[in-house]
Amino acid sequence: MARIIGGIGSSHVPTIGVAYDKGKQNDPAWAPLFDGYKPVAAWLAEKQADVLVFFYNDHCTTFFFDMYPTFALGVGERFPIADEGAGLRNLPAIRGNVDFQAHIAESLVNDEFDITVFQDKPIDHGCASPLPLLWPHQPDWPGTVVPVAINVLQYPLPTARRCYRLGQAVRRAVESYPEDLKVVVVGTGGLSHQVHGERTGFNNTEWDMEFLRLLEEDPEALMRMKHADYVRLGGAESVEQIMWLSMRGALGTGPLRKLHQNYYLATTTAMTVVLYEEGEPIARQTGPAAAAVA
Template identity: 85%
Template sequence: MARIIGGIGTSHVPTIGVAYDKGRQEDPVWAPLFEGYKPVAKWLAEKQPDVLLFFYNDHATTLFFDLYPTFALGVGERFPIADEGAGLRGLPDIRGDVDFQAHIGEALVNEEFDLAFFQNKPIDHGIASPLPLLWPHEPDWPGTVVPIAINVLQYPLPTARRCYRLGQAVRRAVESYPEDLKVVVVGTGGLSHQIHGERTGFNNTEWDLDFLETLRDDPERLTQLTHADYVRLGGAESVEQIMWLAMRGALGASLEEMHRNYYLMTTTAMTVVTYEERENAAVGSQREREVA
């Protein structure tokens, strides 16, 4: 059967993609961020997952406010990467596995998650910004992607608990798929940041680090927080943390945190964390933490 071997939490700000495309990996302001992804890419190269399943949010690119679903699943063999104003990127279309995507969709609907489905739509920086930092792409991506978009833009938003339960349902869906696939679940979005209003530039590193510890060890506690709690603690855009909870819900109770890089850059806490299912982790491995 298909199985989940680990998870990744990552920022997805569009400037990461712009900096990557412009070859700014060695610039002093960007180097700490890009260096932080190298152990993650190495881990993925070693584990060779067949699928990256993304919980992310669309930024009015694939979807729009006149019809913006709570949860949406992409089904298709290929998804173009959106031009978000900086020009077309030199990346191949994102690959999909229709049979696996359709199975996930049917399983979630049967668990009473009322999904929307999209096809032939471009995917924006919610996935495309971190993806080339995780996987090589020449001449093509080494595996397929399952894109699951979560509404964190237009209220009412799904609760933190609902997103966590979505992740749990996704795990059951994956494990009921008969083919032998290795899956890594990715939750994207910023930790503390606010990019508009009176608190523009707000960050809360203490909260960010507490969130990461609690996400690993006691995620149920985070499901009790309201959207107002997340906004108060981390800024308006930090409500994206509920997508990390969806990722965590898809993982087992016992995890090994293999790598963490936290880099506070301008207005956003740029973070990438890798978790491995405990039964798949090497005995005695130590968590690698890089805090720049």
């Protein structure tokens, strides 16, 4: 039986990919960000994860506003990485496991999620920005990806609770697959940021820390929040945080053990990566370090 072995929350800022491609991993401005992903990459290598299920949003690369699905799942052997204006990236196409992807698609529909299924479409920075920080890619990726795109651009958006329930449905789909696969769920986006309008450059570290605490300890509180609440607290684009609830829903209803957290605010986006396993929490860290690296 396939099983979920952990969950990752990650920002998907497009400039992360640009900095990575330009070899800025040791640049003083970028090293704190890239170093923050190393423990997560080491954990994935140690666990030998077979599949990453990515909950992400497409930024009008695969879809556009004339037909923008609420939930969409990719089924295909390969997905090209999109050129978003900075040129083609020196990364192999993202690998897929068609049998597993098709099983999840069928299971979700039978679980009353009317999803869109896509293939042969490029994947943008919503997934491709953090992916090479998590997995090596030469000569190829070590496993496959299930891309699950969530609409956080064109209103009406799915509710935070609906995203959580999507994660629960994905868990049921994974656990009903007969092959022995080790699966990690990844929720992307955020945290606080706004890139347009009167509040351009807005961030709220206090809210970011509270969001991370609630995600771990009280996701029900986050499910009760409206989109306007997320926008007010974290900026217009921080509504992406509802995608982290899909990851959280896929991790079950029991307690979580946070293995690692890195929070780096050096641009307009609070860039964050967090790693969870199911199980009793580790004793909570206090003080300034808790807001940076745990």
